[in-house]
Amino acid sequence: MKGHLSAPIAAVLLCVTVAMPCVIAAGVGATERPTLAGVSQGLTCQCGCGLTVANCNHPSCSFSVPVREQIESMIGKGQSGPQIIAFYRHQYGEKVLSAPTTEGFNILAWLMPFAALALGGAFIVYTTNRWRSAPAPDKGQPAPPAKKASPQFDAALRRRLEDEIRERT
């Protein structure tokens, strides 16, 4: 019985580490039918607000307002989401993207959360297996002798204990 679940759990954790970031990151920027909201969510506003073009709340923002209009026009001309994103990346560089790319150092961004999760999971499996293999506390041993009433357990201490019980409850 012992440990018979740890191998499948370890396999699942390995799959999570390897497969999840790939599946998830592969979807970045891929939209089946581009929408203004979808595409503009993939771009970061350059006005300094730190939000995406979709979310920038400055009514007369010099970046998000014209870019949103441009995106609408590009969608109207039949361009795909990744094409529009690539156009802005070419113009402004990587900083305009609202998610890390899946190239080079940026892969770490996608990999680390799942690697940490898998490591944590592996640690739990390792620790719980150790707990399971540890000898159970010996319940056959006689109970320790009861303590004798302490001579110091006088009325004053009793009063203090009563106070504490009243407070705690």
Next chain:
Amino acid sequence: MPELGRLALLVALVLALYSIGANLFGATRNRPEFLTSARHALWAMCAMVTIAIIVLWNGLLNSDFSLEYVAAYSSTTLPTAYKITALWGGQQGSLLFWTWLLSIFTSIACFQNRRRNPEIAPYAMVVLAVVAIFFLGMLNFVTRPFDLLAVAPVEGTDLNPLLQNYWMAIHPPSLYTGYVSSTVPFAFGAAALISGRLDDSWIRSTRRWAIFSWFFLTLGNMFGARWAYEVLGWGGYWAWDPVENAAFMPWLVMTAYLHSVMIQERKDMLKVWNLSLIGLAFGLTIFGTFITRSGVISSVHSFTQSGLGPYFLSFLIFVVVSYTGLLIFRSGELRSPAEFESYLSREAAFLFNNLVLVGIAFAVFWGTIFPVLSEAVRGVKITVGPPFFNRVNGPLALGLVFLMGVGPLIAWRRTTPRNLIRSFAAPVSSGVAAGLIAFAYGIRVWYVLAALSLAAFVMGTILVEFRRGVSARRHMVGEAPAVALVNLVAKNNRRYGGYIIHVGVIVAFVGIVGSSFFRTEVKQTVRQGQSFAVGPYQLRYLGLSPLDTPHLEMATADIEVLRDGREVTEMAPAKVFYKRQQQPATKVAIRSTPFADLYVVLAGLDDNGKQATFEVFLTPLVFWLWAGGLLMVMGTVVVMWPNVRERAAIAATLRGAVDREMAGEPVPGGD
């Protein structure tokens, strides 16, 4: 008056310093009179900070522009309510407000522990005083709220228009309360490590504080989301902004902590883990403050950027290093005989629930700091925004929801496959049915199908739990179903309050899924009297109503909303111009129903208002996000409600144990 404020802060700092010395001396030399004196010093510190708060509020309410802070964050035309909230609208005021809350919570913790926990309470007060000294030091020497201007201006600069909203009146205090109250369980955890009293007494002493902190973190996050929804004008409520993330991370870790302490209380396991979690939760609150105030990472919520980053970073490093050092120092004593029988047990469900919660917190942390890392390593500062967080956290959220369903129905120690099937047959059936119904309604997005199925599964497990409890009471006590339900919750408030919170989380989860995947967006320019369609609604632009006050100018578009040819409501989105700050802003109009929210933004005006451009969002189920939040709040109130019967039972047990001890009889469970 400003001199009084300055003096009060200085005296508060001295008192905090004195309390540390008195507490340490009293605890190590067994001199109770010094412990009493330290307690009085901390209460006096609270009184001093309260005086400072009153002085600053007085300055704000009386528009005393000789005070630099008042001149920077208020004006004579600012409505009185916002003069009060301007206290936390700027750097110094918000730090003072933080310190005030800390001093109040320290005083309450002092009072609660004046006769109990004598071995750890003095050290906990030392930790609380150390945190207070950091903030008081900042207020006295680095960022002073009572600095005076050489020449007082006639008029103030005014409060940032984005903060002139009622949600902003309650969002920061709620969040700060959540942040600051987490200091108390952290201080007791640290005190347990310092004193070597490593049983679960520190957890029992601070359980309500931890729930209180979680409660206000929940409220703070919800209010912040609502503020973003109503004020930022993009139709959403969560943008994975660094400051939002900073508020979300402690909530996640505190949620993990509240679950894992149940294992320690029940089985005396996970001591190191629980101490680590509470340390992490507190560290993340300081990290959040560091992000908000340092300007290291740009954020739409950073209204108080300054050069305080290095101070907060230093304090954060001090907290992390000293707390980790204590954990390592006590690691040998923290080992406990752990009993773990099966992965099909509640312990296992809680362990994996903790893994996913902390995993999500790590993903959020990683995404938040990755731009800084990228800049340091590659010299390129990239942005990590919603696409990253949604894609990474989406699957993890599904896992978490699944575990929420598994945990309550699975037994402690081990569950047999037969029991598993019996317990989960109905919830699994409800989950499958929900998925099939959604599929039949044309939903083809796998995430939504999975999310709805899991939500139905969890609701099924909670209903099974309630049904079992009610049924047991009906058979044992013979109560009517409604009475049995009320008594079930009243007599087991901690457990069933927790389930109510779970219902709230699921309801909010469904709201988030619905509003994220099925939003309709329309942008339309119309002339006065013209209509346009958004989903089942027709919106007709009736005209513009101007408003001019000394504080602002506002142009409100009057819109008639029709459905099937009949008027259902009128809406009034507006453009606002704040005169003092010379800053434009939008005021959105929202019509909320359980099915969908109609959200209208006045995006532009032409031809003297005869032509207007509107951005309209039709967002399904967003109503349920707020309803879920309300349920979470109600559930937490149930959990925290004093259980008189339980307390009486504990008191009787304690008294019985004392009587047996005095009579020299063996005490059950005694050593």
